[in-house]
Amino acid sequence: MEQFVASLPDEKKPIAQQLVATMKEMMGQSFDFKSMKCSEWKGYRFIPFFQAETARRAFENYEFEENTILLASYPKTGTNWTAEVIRQILYGDNERFSALSKALPPPLTALEIWRPEKLDLLEHIPLPRRVLLTHLPEELVNYEKLKKKNGKVVVLVRNPKDQAVSWFHFTKNRHFDGLRDEISSDWNQFLSDYVQGKHPMITKPGQWYPDFLLGWNKHKDEDNILFLVFEDMKRDPQKEIRRLANFLEVELNNERVSSIAQSTSFDSMKKAADAGAVDSAQVHKSLNMMRKGQVGSWKDSFTVAQSELMDSIIEKKLGDTDINFTYVL
Template sequence: MSNMEANATKQMVEKSLGGSFKDLLPYVTDPPDVKLLVEYFVDAIMNPKETEWKGHKMYGQGFNADTIKWVYENWTPWKDDVIVASFPKTGTTWARHIVRHLYYRNDENVMAMTKTMTMPTIYLETGIPSKFELLEKLPWKKRVIATHVPTQLLDLEKIKSAGAKIIYTIRNPKDQMVSWYHMTNSFPPNPHAKRQMEMYPKDWNSFFESSIAGKQLLGNKEGEWYMENLLSWYPHRNDENVLFVYFEDLIKDSAKEIKRIADFLGVSVTPEDVSCIADATSFVSMKQQSGSGEQMVNFYRKGKVGDWKNHFTVAQSERMDVLVKEKLAGTDIQFTYEL
């Protein structure tokens, strides 16, 4: 990549992620200075660094182990906040938008404010702690936040005591891997991020190996991947403030799952409400309303079940089946690989 191309990439990142914060400032009476936040994200993407806490590592895309440590030690959610927890590409954004519509559908101002809020602003582990000053000042009484970290990096007792709720999304690991492969392949090219290119190879076979070997540092320990994230949450599946939602169930019967989420949150909805929310949070609708940052990384691609068949070899599919069976032995988790 030439210097001219690198500068173009930097400007694109600055415009996209900078807008994630600057677009929120009109909603705040006394807005904080977000210059350092924007500079952090630009530098974190152009010159990624590895951070670590409790043996869990993060690298690239603005994810920061120092920030999730700060969250663990200093941040307290509000009553009725919802944290959508997940491994990447398992339905995080879909669940967030369903909750967003359940919470804000009668508040035009907050609906508009939260329309394109995504990774830089609402993930607990992204950015630097000053981000939370902005989140505290925004005019919402209930917040919809997200995280990709396992439970070892969250103070679950504090979250429960505060009256916040957690929705954990699950997707079959074959479709998850394919979706993550295509998204990471659309990350802006960066000559300074050689390790990122090793973590997320352009070649499918190499990507498959990197993923199952736990080389993609997303808040996991090296050698761990999606299954360990899922296993960290599994013991909490029956906690009163935790709800497990399967991506494939949302595909099969979105109205049923939306009603289940509404009941979990204590939100009253009519069948007409559910139908409207299902339409508003359909894959087509969310893609049409996606922000510049999501468009930059091909965030919405297919959103279907079974696309893994177009990528996995028979040997890879069988190998993953064995790995999943070994990892999830003793649990009742059943994945749906086709509909």
């Protein structure tokens, strides 16, 4: 992270240093997560550290750079995995850009995370192409502004049963201590509340994951939108890496495709996170970002009745779309 701070103009370094300090404090054991509260914008409730004011500023004031890539995902659908694949597609063959992209503080490139002032840093990232992340619903992203700058959006899709289980385990982390009254640690209660849209996941009351997909699905036939499926990435990573690279208009030879597939496999990324090999890996380890990364592990948690209930809810929400899920490989 210090490498990124050093690359900034002097007048921008203080806010970047504050961001780095906050990240280091959060990775320690003394940070008071219980004091963090939800915020709200346009009826959407934001989980702590995801800030409504930052999202508003991004929508109203942030100017996307030409050819920006936006990775739009709901939590626990493969965000960090896909972000690393994109990073390696863009910068894996350039030692300097690769090192710098690894050194970026993870909250910096997420549109809605941390304080609004951080948005002023984005234009100073010394990389040839901007990659931004967001968990925001389509309504809260200034998509038309992005489109005018020839931006591209990668939307992640993962089956909702595995996503729910992954979200359940993730919320057990101390980073959710301020939400214990809203997000249950009991699986049965957790799932019941979740599918009723009671979790403040940058959603309106009554909304959850399928509503996020519905928003972005309005643009599914546009040339600058790619829906990338978690299970397809697991089934045939090299095929999906080529598809993603083609969408991003980056040429990759077979050797690089194979190398990216190997270095972004779950085992490889888990080892990097456990070792804290780079700054972003240290954050992923601290936040327990990587648990299993499997397809079908939902069967260890769902009862038959719970599985049938989710099938029914998904059919009601998405039955009129062409969005389909793969629940086992």
